[in-house]
Amino acid sequence: xxxxxxxxxxxxxxxxxxxxxxxxxxxxxxxxxxxxxxxxxxxxxxxxxxxxxxxxxxxxxxxxxxxxxxxxxxxxxxxxxxxxxxxxxxxxxxxxxxxxxxxxxxxxxxxxxxxxxxxxxxxxxxxxxxxxxxxxxxxxxxxxxxxxxxxxxxxxxxxxxxxxxxxxxxxxxxxxxxxxxxxxxxxxxxxxxxxxxxxxxxxxxxxxxxxxxxxxxxxxxxxxxxxxxxxxxxxxxxxxxxxxxxxxxxxxxxxxxxxxxxxxxxxxxxxxxxxxxxxxxxxxxxxxxxxxxxxxxxxxxx
Amino acid sequence: xxxxxxxxxxxxxxxxxxxxxxxxxxxxxxxxxxxxxxxxxxxxxxxxxxxxxxxxxxxxxxxxxxxxxxxxxxxxxxxxxxxxxxxxxxxxxxxxxxxxxxxxxxxxxxxxxxxxxxxxxxxxxxxxxxxxxxxxxxxxxxxxxxxxxxxxxxxxxxxxxxxxxxxxxxxxxxxxxxxxxxxxxxxxxxxxxxxxxxxxxxxxxxxxxxxxxxxxxxxxxxxxxxxxxxxxxxxxxxxxxxxxxxxxxxxxxxxxxxxxxxxxxxxxxxxxxxxxxxxxxxxxxxxxxxxxxxxxxxxxxxxxxxxxxxxxxxxxxxxxxxxxxxxxxxxxxxxxxxxxxxxxxxxxxxxxxxxxxxxxxxxxxxxxx
Numbered sequence: 001x002x003x004x005x006x007x008x009x010x011x012x013x014x015x016x017x018x019x020x021x022x023x024x025x026x027x028x029x030x031x032x033x034x035x036x037x038x039x040x041x042x043x044x045x046x047x048x049x050x051x052x053x054x055x056x057x058x059x060x061x062x063x064x065x066x067x068x069x070x071x072x073x074x075x076x077x078x079x080x081x082x083x084x085x086x087x088x089x090x091x092x093x094x095x096x097x098x099x100x101x102x103x104x105x106x107x108x109x110x111x112x113x114x115x116x117x118x119x120x121x122x123x124x125x126x127x128x129x130x131x132x133x134x135x136x137x138x139x140x141x142x143x144x145x146x147x148x149x150x151x152x153x154x155x156x157x158x159x160x161x162x163x164x165x166x167x168x169x170x171x172x173x174x175x176x177x178x179x180x181x182x183x184x185x186x187x188x189x190x191x192x193x194x195x196x197x198x199x200x201x202x203x204x205x206x207x208x209x210x211x212x213x214x215x216x217x218x219x220x221x222x223x224x225x226x227x228x229x230x231x232x233x234x235x236x237x238x239x240x241x242x243x244x245x246x247x248x249x250x251x252x253x254x255x256x257x258x259x260x261x262x263x264x265x266x267x268x269x270x271x272x273x274x275x276x277x278x279x280x281x282x283x284x285x286x287x288x289x290x291x292x293x294x295x296x297x298x299x300x301x302x
Numbered sequence: 303x304x305x306x307x308x309x310x311x312x313x314x315x316x317x318x319x320x321x322x323x324x325x326x327x328x329x330x331x332x333x334x335x336x337x338x339x340x341x342x343x344x345x346x347x348x349x350x351x352x353x354x355x356x357x358x359x360x361x362x363x364x365x366x367x368x369x370x371x372x373x374x375x376x377x378x379x380x381x382x383x384x385x386x387x388x389x390x391x392x393x394x395x396x397x398x399x400x401x402x403x404x405x406x407x408x409x410x411x412x413x414x415x416x417x418x419x420x421x422x423x424x425x426x427x428x429x430x431x432x433x434x435x436x437x438x439x440x441x442x443x444x445x446x447x448x449x450x451x452x453x454x455x456x457x458x459x460x461x462x463x464x465x466x467x468x469x470x471x472x473x474x475x476x477x478x479x480x481x482x483x484x485x486x487x488x489x490x491x492x493x494x495x496x497x498x499x500x501x502x503x504x505x506x507x508x509x510x511x512x513x514x515x516x517x518x519x520x521x522x523x524x525x526x527x528x529x530x531x532x533x534x535x536x537x538x539x540x541x542x543x544x545x546x547x548x549x550x551x552x553x554x555x556x557x558x559x560x561x562x563x564x565x566x567x568x569x570x571x572x573x574x575x576x577x578x579x580x581x582x583x584x585x586x587x588x589x590x591x592x593x594x595x596x597x598x599x600x601x602x603x604x605x606x607x608x609x610x611x612x613x614x615x616x617x618x619x620x621x622x623x624x625x626x627x628x629x630x631x632x633x634x635x636x637x638x639x640x641x642x643x644x645x646x647x648x649x650x651x652x653x654x655x656x657x658x659x660x661x662x663x664x665x666x667x668x669x670x671x
Contacts, residue, residue: 038655041404043382071659077667084670138530143478143539164478166539167525245484246530250520253669264375265486266662268655 027280034273035064044269068274078258078275082282085255088169089237092176093230096184099177100229104188105218108195119189122182134175134246141166141174141247171247176237183236184229191225192218227294235283255279339364341593344388346580347372349441349616351609358600364593372529381406381585389588390597392440394578396652399430401583407436408584414595417602417622425579425619428649437581438598441607441616444647445488445576446636448531448550448568450541453479464496464571467544468515473522479541481534484526486665487650488576489516492544495573501648504657513664517671526669532556535566546578547636551615568636574646579619611637 037045046062072078107118125133140147143164152162165171195218203213241256255275262272341362343350347370355366369388371377374397381401393401401407412418418438425439449461457475459466466472467480482489491501493512499505524540531543536556543550550568557566582598584591600606604622611618611627617637618624624632632638639647653661 038659040655041378041382041400071663077663077670080670081666142534142537144537164524167478249525250523251669251671253666257669258666261486261662261665264379266658267375267378268659268662271659271662 027277030273030276030280034068034270034277035066036270037062037065037067038268038270041267043267068271071271072274072278078278081253081255081258082278084253085238086282088172088176088254089234091173092180092237093184093234095173095177096181096233097226097230100181100184100188104185104192104225107185107189108192115193119186122185125182130179131242131246133179134243137171137175137178137247138166141171166247167249169249169252171249172244172252175243175247176240179243180233180237183232187229187232188222188225191222195221223294227290231287231290234286238283239279338589339593341366341590341597342387342389342588343368343597344377344385344390344585345370345392348614349392349580349610351613354601354606354609357606358597361600362593362596366597386585386587387589388585389590389594391583391585392580393583394580395428395430395649398437398581398583399652401585402431402436406586408586408588408591409435410438410584410598411595415599415602417599420602420604420607420620420622422619422621424644428579429651430649431581437583438602439619440580440582440601441610441614441618442577442579443616444547444570444636444639445483445492445545445578446547446550446568446570448535448543448545448553448566450535450538450564451567452564453541461567461569462572464492464573466542467523468493468496468519470518470522473519476541477522478524479539480523480543481525481527481531481540482523482544484528486661489526489544490661490664491576491648491650495571495575495648498573501574501576502651502653504653506660509661509664513668516668520668520671536560536562538562538564548614548616551631551637555615570636570639570643570647572646574648577647577649579649 033044036047039045047064103122107115107122110118139145142148143166148165151165155162199217199221200213203217208216238254239256239259240254241260244252244254244257259272259275259279262268262275266272341358341364343366345368350368355368359366371380374394377391377393378397378400391401398407412434415438418434421439425442426434428437431437447461447464447466449466454461454466454476459472459475466476467482473480482492490509490512493515494503494508495501497508497511497515499508499512503509527534527543528545531540531545532549532553533556534540535543535550535553543553547568550566554566554568557564582601584594588594601610602620602622604620604624605626607618607620607623608626610616611623611631615631615637618627635643
């Protein structure tokens with residue numbers, strides 16, 4: 001018994017340490033930073049008035065302040081950016097889910113010897129660098145590309161105005177979906193693979209048609225996979241900045257871009273930290289809601 | 303004697319193992335150590351000719367190692383995060399201002415830089431370093447407009463004014479074929495110049511006016527873009543871009559080399575523009591200020607300096623370099639502006655944290671609307 005407890009403790013130690021080091025400590029640093037004044041050269045203003053003549057170089061502001069939070073809540077602009085990022089993340093998650101589910105099902109139901117190959121094909125794009133793949137989309141979606149010409153000639157036949165594919169919200173969605181699709185397929189596949197085919201046979205014997213077999217047998221069983229896949233897509237998209245930077249148009253700013261700007265262009269670490277904290281809170285509340293939802297579902301079905 | 307050397311070697315080894323430091327950085331801490339014959343350069347991407355580097359290496363019997371950054375913010379952020387050991391940096395004026403005020407730079411010993419006389423006095427004594435105690439001009443770029451000559455003249459649009467990227471009456475003919483820089487300061491400066499203010503005006507009312515101007519023009523722009531406009535102009539996807547003169551030079555070269563049906567031109571708008579002067583400065587953390595001084599003097603030789611301009615199309619503050627620069631580059635007024643144009647160029651100045659936060663808010667609003 002004692003030994004079991006020791007093993008359990010030993011096993012859980014590394015992940016706990018990991019979380020402590022890479023989540024708790026940075027979060028605490030971020031919280032402290034958000035209450036401070038920005039330094040003149042980036043970084044932070046000192047906490048107390050420096051003893052020597054260094055004072056002239058600073059902003060003349062020291063100590064802790066609620067300034068950044070006041071700034072954040074002083075107008076609706078930042079809330080709008082959050083809403084927009086949530087909308088993009090939600091859309092990406094839904095599109096990924098719709099695209100990934102059939103693929104995952106196909107892999108899970110094909111002969112065992114092909115499955116590994118198919119999974120390999122799903123993760124194969126990771127072999128090349130993320131940014132290079134995004135730049136490739138710039139070429140595919142560019143106004144002089146074959147793809148653009150094709151789309152626009154179809155639109156022309158239909159009597160519609162030509163569209164610009166690159167530098168648009170559409171391009172951003174293409175990018176986010178493309179990059180995150182494997183993260184949806186893999187958890188779904190691992191879930192679907194474990195389903196017992198006997199259940200489907202039983203449902204068929206009881207008179208369920210194709211749709212009913214999916215909706216009442218496969219889908220409810222796959223919900224854990226759906227939730228973990230959605231979390232793996234939703235959360236990274238929420239903090240994404242590279243894709244809107246590269247593929248986005250003039251209005252495609254997400255919360256990630258704003259945070260990046262605070263640390264580079266604006267050199268305003270405290271406000272960047274405040275934005276990050278708000279983002280973390282938003283992500284945690286989404287994750288909390290999802291868990292609560294999943295739990296209440298399983299509780300009600302039992 | 304020998305034994306003591308061996309012993310000290312072992313002690314040193316032990317210390318370096320315990321401290322987790324490499325022997326390389328150990329010897330680097332000693333400035334008089336001539337074994338470490340390396341000049342460490344922290345420079346912009348593609349901002350020196352490989353031939354020049356090789357020639358310097360031969361001359362000084364040393365090695366040059368280079369690290370690169372793609373904008374001033376990256377340079378400052380990396381230094382702020384603790385990057386050290388660089389002998390020489392090449393920041394732009396406002397970033398240099400920050401570094402000087404931070405006390406991060408080493409003063410120059412001008413007796414070791416006789417070639418300083420080659421620099422055009424118009425580029426010395428800048429506001430950031432009035433006596434050139436820390437900096438020697440390296441090269442400059444101008445933030446201007448590049449365009450597809452055939453398309454724009456074909457449409458009968460003006461090419462000598464910021465109006466082409468701000469006025470809807472012109473923009474509606476080139477909708478979706480225009481990009482502007484994804485830089486708060488540069489775009490604001492362009493708008494301020496167009497409105498008739500100074501590029502480093504910090505009056506909030508003027509900023510708001512510039513914001514309104516930008517938001518009105520934004521629906522016609524394809525994107526805010528800092529790097530890929532070079533390629534997009536050169537392949538014909540873009541017809542007008544707000545960007546740096548050396549990038550436009552690159553785009554023009556690329557379009558010519560690939561035999562396109564059009565050519566890329568670039569001009570300084572008549573309302574004036576932003577001049578970025580990049581200077582060589584010594585970082586305090588460098589171990590070889592002696593080599594750095596030799597390098598500065600070497601780079602100030604006309605021939606070496608000209609090589610940079612011939613490669614990148616950057617402006618050149620070095621008078622001695624002029625005879626060695628390709629005539630068509632010298633003849634380009636967007637790279638070597640005449641006195642009247644030069645007088646309308648301004649350098650950006652650093653702004654304080656309240657202004658930065660306000661600008662960031664305006665920028666967010668611009669992006670979101």
